[in-house]
Every structure is written in structure tokens, then in C-alpha cells.
Amino acid sequence: MPYTEQQFNLPELTGLSAKQIEVHLKLYAGYVKNVNAVKAKIAEYMVDSTANALAVAELTRRFGFEFNGMRLHELYFEALGGNGIPAPSNSPIAGGGLCEALVAQYGSVENWLAEFKAMGVMRGIGWVLLTYDEKGQVFHNVWVSDHELGHLADTKIIIAMDVWEHAFMVDYVPAQKADYVSAFLANLKWDVVESRFSA
Numbered sequence: 001m002p003y004t005e006q007q008f009n010l011p012e013l014t015g016l017s018a019k020q021i022e023v024h025l026k027l028y029a030g031y032v033k034n035v036n037a038v039k040a041k042i043a044e045y046m047v048d049s050t051a052n053a054l055a056v057a058e059l060t061r062r063f064g065f066e067f068n069g070m071r072l073h074e075l076y077f078e079a080l081g082g083n084g085i086p087a088p089s090n091s092p093i094a095g096g097g098l099c100e101a102l103v104a105q106y107g108s109v110e111n112w113l114a115e116f117k118a119m120g121v122m123r124g125i126g127w128v129l130l131t132y133d134e135k136g137q138v139f140h141n142v143w144v145s146d147h148e149l150g151h152l153a154d155t156k157i158i159i160a161m162d163v164w165e166h167a168f169m170v171d172y173v174p175a176q177k178a179d180y181v182s183a184f185l186a187n188l189k190w191d192v193v194e195s196r197f198s199a
């Protein structure tokens with residue numbers, strides 16, 4: 001069953017232009033297309049996996065890049081269009097269970113956020129994720145290189161922040177990466193993020 005491109009009806013965002021989002025959504029569509037193409041090619045080459053061993057191996061290795069590129073962008077766009085993280089001055093309960101849990105682990109939402117932002121301005125291309133390890137009952141801020149290197153197995157992705165340059169290059173130069181990170185966080189749909197945690 002091929003994957004289909006998801007549609008995101010994003011409102012006007014703060015600090016992220018319509019052009020930036022348009023360019024980025026087109027790139028996301030490419031991942032969906034490639035996931036289906038790689039899957040189909042693997043099946044085709046598997047008919048004679050010995051004769052096609054090199055192609056099978058390379059496409060199999062590539063699949064995680066394309067699939068995670070697709071899925072991480074879906075998590076990214078799905079959580080855009082809101083008013084950001086509940087104000088730190090709010091009661092932790094006001095933000096729901098997620099704020100409360102972040103405060104329990106990090107001492108405050110600001111402490112967690114400082115770490116998340118610091119990872120966001122790291123050099124290199126990839127993603128910064130807030131993940132929750134249900135078994136260990138602990139959050140991790142995680143750096144993922146490209147789309148597939150560094151994921152923590154069996155943890156739940158709560159926030160996915162794209163820090164590839166294509167995510168901000170229409171609106172910001174590389175030296176302004178911190179401004180992009182702030183813009184992303186200012187547009188977060190906290191109810192979506194919250195529902196991932198409570199699920």
C-alpha cells in the first residue's frame with residue numbers, strides 16, 4: 001500500500017513565511033514519493049536478490065533515510081500553526097500533563113527548553129527531537145543526523161524540530177539559526193504535542 005502525501009492547512013505563521021513553508025512542503029512531498037519508489041524497487045530487485053545484491057543492499061540502507069524524512073516532516077508540519085509553548089509563568093498544570101512531567105524532570109519548562117534550543121543551534125543538518133522513553137519514564141532531547149541517525153529505539157517522538165538549512169533558508173541565513181528555532185517554537189501547537197505525550 002503506497003503512502004500518500006498528507007495535506008497541512010497551515011495558517012499564517014509568526015517568523016516563517018508562506019514561501020518558506022511552500023518550499024518545505026514540496027520537499028516533504030519528495031520523501032513520500034521516494035519512500036514508495038524505494039519500496040517498489042526493493043521488491044523488484046528481490047526477485048533475484050543474489051544477482052541484484054548490491055542494489056538491494058543500497059536501497060535497503062536508503063529506506064530509513066526516506067521513510068524517516070517523510071514521517072519526521074509529518075510530525076513537524078502537524079504541530080505547526082499554534083501559539084507555542086505555554087508561558088513559563090503558567091502553572092505547570094495549565095499546560096497539561098506534558099508541562100507537569102517536564103517540570104518534574106527538568107525543574108522547569110525553561111530548563112528543558114534551554115537544552116532543546118542549545119541542541120537546535122548545533123552545527124550540522126538533522127533534527128532535534130523531544131522524545132519520551134515510557135519504559136524509563138524519562139524525556140530525552142535528541143539530535144538526529146540526516147533523518148535516521150541517532151534515533152532512540154522504542155521511544156515516543158513528542159516534538160520534531162527540523163534543523164536542516166532548507167527548513168529556514170528562505171527566511172534566515174545560517175547565522176540566524178537561533179531565530180529560526182525561536183520561530184518554530186513560537187508556532188508550536190501545544191495541544192498536538194500534548195496529545196502525543198498523553199497517547
Ligand SMILES: [Fe+2]
Pocket residue numbers: 024027073162164166167
Ligand atoms: Fe525539512
